[in-house]
Amino acid sequence: MATSRSRRFKDDVFEQFTRIGKAVASPKRLELLDILCQGPRTVDVLAGHAGLSLANASQHLQVLRTARLIEAEKSGLFVTYRLADGVEGFYLDLRRLAEARLAEVEATTRAYLEERGAMESVDSDALLQRALSGDVTVLDVRPPEEYRAGHLPNARSVPLSELRSRLGELPKDREVVAYCRGPYCVLAIEAVRVLREEGYTAVRLESGPPDWRAAGVPVEASS
Amino acid sequence: MATSRSRRFKDDVFEQFTRIGKAVASPKRLELLDILCQGPRTVDVLAGHAGLSLANASQHLQVLRTARLIEAEKSGLFVTYRLADGVEGFYLDLRRLAEARLAEVEATTRAYLEERGAMESVDSDALLQRALSGDVTVLDVRPPEEYRAGHLPNARSVPLSELRSRLGELPKDREVVAYCRGPYCVLAIEAVRVLREEGYTAVRLESGPPDWRAAGVPVEASS
DNA sequence: CGATTAGTCAATAGACTTCTTGAGTATGCG
DNA sequence: CGCATACTCAAGAAGTCTATTGACTAATCG
Known part of the structure; x- marks a missing residue:
């Protein structure tokens, strides 16, 4: 029967898509992407901005990199990460969807601004x-x-x-x-x-x- | 210092965004979204298509619902789920990004087609x-x-x-x-x-x- | 009314993730 | 050369997520 083979095909494909999803399933990684939208950065600058230890930041960056959302370039002692093509747009889409669908985002923002x-x-x-x-x-x-x-x-x-x-x-x-x-x-x-x-x-x-x-x-x- | 307060604000906001990310971080949930792009469906139809047990499908649907990506409507014995506004577009964007960035998607597809x-x-x-x-x-x-x-x-x-x-x-x-x-x-x-x-x-x-x-x-x- | 159906809820084992720590590597500098 | 810097790697404890199971609820039907 062809069904089991096509089942495996579907599972494989969605598994692949999930790599993108998993990459954006952690608040710290989203924050790193947000910072990278401003331009390329080195690992310890990113770690500083996001409030992460160097090792932890490096690990999160590896995850984003295996999902091909960011690219690394080493020059001398420094490794500079930058967003891959099309990722800035995707991040903004995700943010827009969150703002549109999750009333909590607006509530959190309003609370902070009022304070x-x-x-x-x-x-x-x-x-x-x-x-x-x-x-x-x-x-x-x-x-x-x-x-x-x-x-x-x-x-x-x-x-x-x-x-x-x-x-x-x-x-x-x-x-x-x-x-x-x-x-x-x-x-x-x-x-x-x-x-x-x-x-x-x-x-x-x-x-x-x-x-x-x-x-x-x-x-x-x-x- | 204002920094710690703004740190908390940022953490909260990215935590919220992450709800969308987590929702699309599982292959089964992506498959459910894919099916729902064809139109509203009841729980057991969705479970059948995605190859999930009823209870498991129901659980995944709850996750998507708390992320506000889908909406439920009960009528008689049946609960019908449908995509929320803007979600079809977002799903297609995610798929497009995965296709563009992950060579493996094309490889998997080609392998299946050749077979x-x-x-x-x-x-x-x-x-x-x-x-x-x-x-x-x-x-x-x-x-x-x-x-x-x-x-x-x-x-x-x-x-x-x-x-x-x-x-x-x-x-x-x-x-x-x-x-x-x-x-x-x-x-x-x-x-x-x-x-x-x-x-x-x-x-x-x-x-x-x-x-x-x-x-x-x-x-x-x-x- | 009791039986049936569609779906949810709760508990749990097993799998994955995250953060931390400490060690390891590569480059550059004096 | 030795030492500092920027980063990565590996291992493990604590937490989170997934699929399964069986019990529970709510609506419908005879």
Whole structure:
């Protein structure tokens, strides 16, 4: 009978698909993918960002690599991991599905924002358009190397750590739009808090470079 | 320090995303999703198709349901599960990523096809256009209820089990294009084998209704 | 009413995963 | 050369997931 043979074929195929599923079945690995969406990184930078021991991070990266979601390149002492083709898009799809289907995601986010006193509802698309228009001061508050890897056309790089000391550069009478890595990065939330304390009109743009790339919004490199 | 609080926030968010990942981290659950792409089904039909015991199928369905990928509706003795919004697209994205990144998927498929003596390479898009054009006989070899739930505009329903006895309905001088549920369903492969044995010129269209819906190809219901 | 059917629930053995620890390897630097 | 750095590998304890079993519930039918 052909059935048992086709059963084995199906089992094999779904087993293969599962390699992708298993790769994204751990919160730490999703976090690593999220960080890698910002650009290639070495193992200990990744470990630091995700709050993992070096050995543990390395192990998770192996899993992602066997699922072919990331690629490694060794140069000197350092191993640099980067996302494979098509993976950024898939990660964003997964995130979008989670946001759409799991009310808990929104609840968690809202709880955090309220705690930080940063509750607000801004039309994200309209805000992005304003950021692109040049009518507002646009701040990229991520570390400088991430700014260099890609940023909004008229954003200026002011890392959160330097924000307080560089307030002089920012005109007080102009609205400020701050962004960072994306909706689940907290840098811009902090930046907006600081700016408001100092009397600025400031809002956070929730999206980040990975979202813009996926949406076809221009993202400049360097400068 | 704000860091530990934001650490907890991130952990929570990624934990939530992981619910989707975990749901698609088991081959059996992916198979259930695949079947549900064809339309709503009751628990024991799903169990039968996926080769699972009733209790085990029910358990897997609970997991998918807590991840909100599927929805249940009870009517009388039967519980009918259906895909939630946006899930069909996500499943197809996952499958596409697996096909693109994992050479093993293609290898497994090729091995099965060769074993069945069905190796061939047809330009899938061109074949779909021909199937839509009306110049060939288009056969939907799935069970009739699946045909009713959605099929190509000029396909006729000839379930694989009835194919041999209904060959009289099919003109011998016209090329036949057979399709079933999609690339990993074996019904059309068998159908093409039977047709060729009987002297027909027959090819398999690899895609299926879920693919066409995602691509905007018209898919009729009933009739 | 009692029997039947469709499905869920609960418990458990066995298999897999995760994180940790400590050792091992390769490269570069003084 | 010896030593430091960046990373990987291997082993094991603790936790999680899967499939199976048998009992349980809810709806239907005679």
